[in-house]
Amino acid sequence: MAKGRVINLNGGNYQILLDDGTIISAKASGRLRYQKVSSDSEFNKNSNKLSKKLSTARIKISPKVGDFVVYEESEGNSYITEVLPRKNSLIRPDIANVDQIVLVFAAKEPQFSFYLLDMFLVNILKQNITPVIIVSKADLLTDDEYVSLNLKMDYYRNLGWQVLFVNSLNLKERNKILSLLKGKVSVLSGQTGAGKSTLINGIIPGFSLNTNEISKALGRGKHTTREVTLYSYKGILLGDTPGFSKFDLSFFDLTEEELPHLFPEFDEYMCKFNDCAHLKNTPGCGVYEAYLNGKILDTRYLSYLKMREEIIKNRG
Ligand SMILES: Nc1nc2c(ncn2[C@@H]2O[C@H](COP(=O)(O)OP(=O)(O)OP(=O)(O)O)[C@@H](O)[C@H]2O)c(=O)[nH]1
Numbered sequence: 001m002a003k004g005r006v007i008n009l010n011g012g013n014y015q016i017l018l019d020d021g022t023i024i025s026a027k028a029s030g031r032l033r034y035q036k037v038s039s040d041s042e043f044n045k046n047s048n049k050l051s052k053k054l055s056t057a058r059i060k061i062s063p064k065v066g067d068f069v070v071y072e073e074s075e076g077n078s079y080i081t082e083v084l085p086r087k088n089s090l091i092r093p094d095i096a097n098v099d100q101i102v103l104v105f106a107a108k109e110p111q112f113s114f115y116l117l118d119m120f121l122v123n124i125l126k127q128n129i130t131p132v133i134i135v136s137k138a139d140l141l142t143d144d145e146y147v148s149l150n151l152k153m154d155y156y157r158n159l160g161w162q163v164l165f166v167n168s169l170n171l172k173e174r175n176k177i178l179s180l181l182k183g184k185v186s187v188l189s190g191q192t193g194a195g196k197s198t199l200i201n202g203i204i205p206g207f208s209l210n211t212n213e214i215s216k217a218l219g220r221g222k223h224t225t226r227e228v229t230l231y232s233y234k235g236i237l238l239g240d241t242p243g244f245s246k247f248d249l250s251f252f253d254l255t256e257e258e259l260p261h262l263f264p265e266f267d268e269y270m271c272k273f274n275d276c277a278h279l280k281n282t283p284g285c286g287v288y289e290a291y292l293n294g295k296i297l298d299t300r301y302l303s304y305l306k307m308r309e310e311i312i313k314n315r316g
């Protein structure tokens with residue numbers, strides 16, 4: 001019985017990274033299709049296969065990038081026979097066992113959007129993962145634009161997150177980034193054309209992942225990266241992912257009740273009310289007052305209101 005970690009999957013072929021650094025190719029075994037799991041297994045979270053009375057069930061599990069798997073050799077081929085329990089499992093990007101998400105947001109091209117940033121952050125926090133924020137294409141900013149954007153990003157730094165400005169085409173912050181990635185599984189996420197693949201090329205010497213100019217007509221990338229892949233470098237695992245376009249960000253199963261708790265700074269401004277929605281013009285609402293007093297960044301509060309509306313609208 002041998003183990004490894006899936007680092008790429010393409011048309012039914014899995015690349016598996018072994019402890020000694022070698023990479024083998026494997027297919028899913030027929031036996032994999034159904035696997036015995038207990039009722040408290042992570043695999044069961046979204047499965048209704050298991051009634052309260054049963055303690056185990058057999059459910060279908062497909063290995064995904066990031067998974068630790070058991071494989072067997074047979075007639076010169078390798079077959080994955082088991083997917084080991086996941087520490088976490090993301091849907092977009094589709095990857096398991098991640099320690100950290102590195103959000104890559106272009107300062108320009110595509111235009112920086114606080115709403116989009118807040119939306120990504122909410123989704124990351126919902127999955128209990130720590131974000132790192134990298135503002136790419138900082139070289140495209142004028143000095144004034146840089147000062148003003150950097151000042152706003154201080155707000156995010158004060159929430160406890162790392163924020164770096166970089167020019168990935170001439171990466172000066174490589175050592176700093178390497179130290180943030182050290183010993184962790186990190187995955188880059190962000191809009192298409194933001195520069196995720198370019199950043200990886202800057203971090204890992206000799207790398208040349210495909211990158212592409214953003215479309216002038218659409219103001220966005222062309223989805224150059226098509227699949228999730230983990231790259232291994234000096235004890236770091238770094239995942240490149242296909243970018244999002246504005247239109248395919250969804251709210252998964254977010255509820256309007258949990259939304260305020262995914263804006264961590266809101267906790268500081270307690271409300272008089274138990275289940276306050278923190279809407280504008282609510283007398284006595286601590287969050288609304290903090291917004292009025294400038295303690296909560298205006299774009300954060302507006303992102304909250306807009307996301308709340310979207311959630312309600314999507315629920316129908
Ligand atoms: N000036 C400048 N251009 C950059 C920077 N980072 C990336 N670019 C350019 O932005 C374009 C898009 O970069 P990619 O790395 O392909 O973007 P991506 O996020 O991987 O896009 P998808 O794979 O579609 O998700 C390319 O033309 C890059 O050369 C940067 O820091 N500064």
Ligand SMILES: [Mg+2]
Nearest residue numbers: 196197224225
């Ligand atoms: Mg890419």
Ligand SMILES: [Zn+2]
Nearest residue numbers: 271276278285
């Ligand atoms: Zn309130």
